[in-house]
Amino acid sequence: MKKMIVLLAVALVACREKAAQEAHPADHAAAKPSADHSAHGGLPEGHAEVDIPVDRQQVIGLKLAPAERTRFDATVRASATVQADEKREAHVHSKLMGYVRKLHVNAVGQRVKKGQALYSIYSQELLVAQQEYLRAKKFSTDLADAARERLRLWDIPEDQIRAIEETGTPVEAIVVRAPISGTVIEKSIVQGHFVEPDMMLYLIADLSQVWVIAEVYEYELGRVDRKGTATIQIEGLADPITAKIDYVYPTVDQQSRTVKVRMVVENKKGLLRPGNFATVELPGAGGELLTVPDEAVIDTGFRRVVYVASGEGRFRPVEVEVGRRVGGRAEIRKGISEGDQVVVSAQFLVDSESRLRATGPGPGHGGH
DSSP, X not given: OHHHHHHHHHHHHHHHHHHHHXXXXXXXXXXXXXXXXXXXXXOOTTOOOEEOOHHHHHHXXXXXXXXXXXXXXXXXXXXXXXXXOGGGEEEEEOSSOEEEEEESOOSTTOEEOTTOEEEEEEOHHHHHHHHHHHHHHHXXXXXXXHHHHHHHHTTOOHHHHHHHHXXXXXXXXEEEEOSSSEEEEXXXXXXXXEEOTTSEEEEEEOTTEEEEXXXXXXXXXTTBOTTSEEEEEETTOSSOEEEEEEEEOSOOOTTTOEEEEEEEEEOTTOOOOTTOEEEEEEEBOOEEEEEEEGGGOEEOSSOEEEEEEEEXXXXXXXXXXXXXXXXXXXXXEESOOTTOEEEEESHHHHHHHHHHHHHOOOTTOOOO
């Protein structure tokens, strides 16, 4: 008896399903996945295929263009800035706590030579150390040597230590000298200030050689010839200069998705200044790449989509991976094939229709 009840229930469900299909054949046909949909692994989330009759295509100005192979030159172009050579910089700190008695170099941009006086400092602990050294000289050679080494480690110049020895009198203010020849890039010291070891008083840079740092997009880095010569156009200079690629930095900037590429440039005349903008052409490997017109690519913020004509007025959204953009064309690395016809005009209207259809009609309503 129970078996008969189950068989009757199954038969009743089957009859109802058949009746529903006969009553709404279009709805059930639409529910079946299309051949195009399955063949291309599905549509981007939030998008649906769009049917646009030919007469409506003409009204909205819809146009197509093929995805085709385009010859890209071997040059990789990038923006760049001029920076001081970090290997030729000196940070001047005081190893003593004390007061600045006098400034000998008091302006940013001033050029200095190695050994030139920068400032003089009065320090109580230095004064005590000098007195201890002079006393030690009278009683013990070992103690005197230790006291003298202490002065030397405080960067007291050798000629000033000798002057202390010759006169037998402590010096109130010790002169601090430039550790390298170069240009004062930063200065945070003024006369009368109290200074401590953690304060950077001067930043001096030798600008006879500078760095040009280019920002190369990570997807283009693989094409750069790392042993090649770059052409650099500095803003404000009429003639370009050339320089070998010196170093490619090992990290990617998370905001701009770029990698720094460094060139070392001679700057004997001082025409290149830290902060200068530049445009760099880096040597690279050219070739033919699959491209579409720039306007065919719609950037949703989460993905990049193009609309491919499937025939008979149907347009299919396809998510693509975009590479270089040069001369009004975008490289397509993944998503479509050569010869595919993509929408290049009225694409935003098509995209709006696709998103509306993706939301689905409400119960009892047809599509628009």
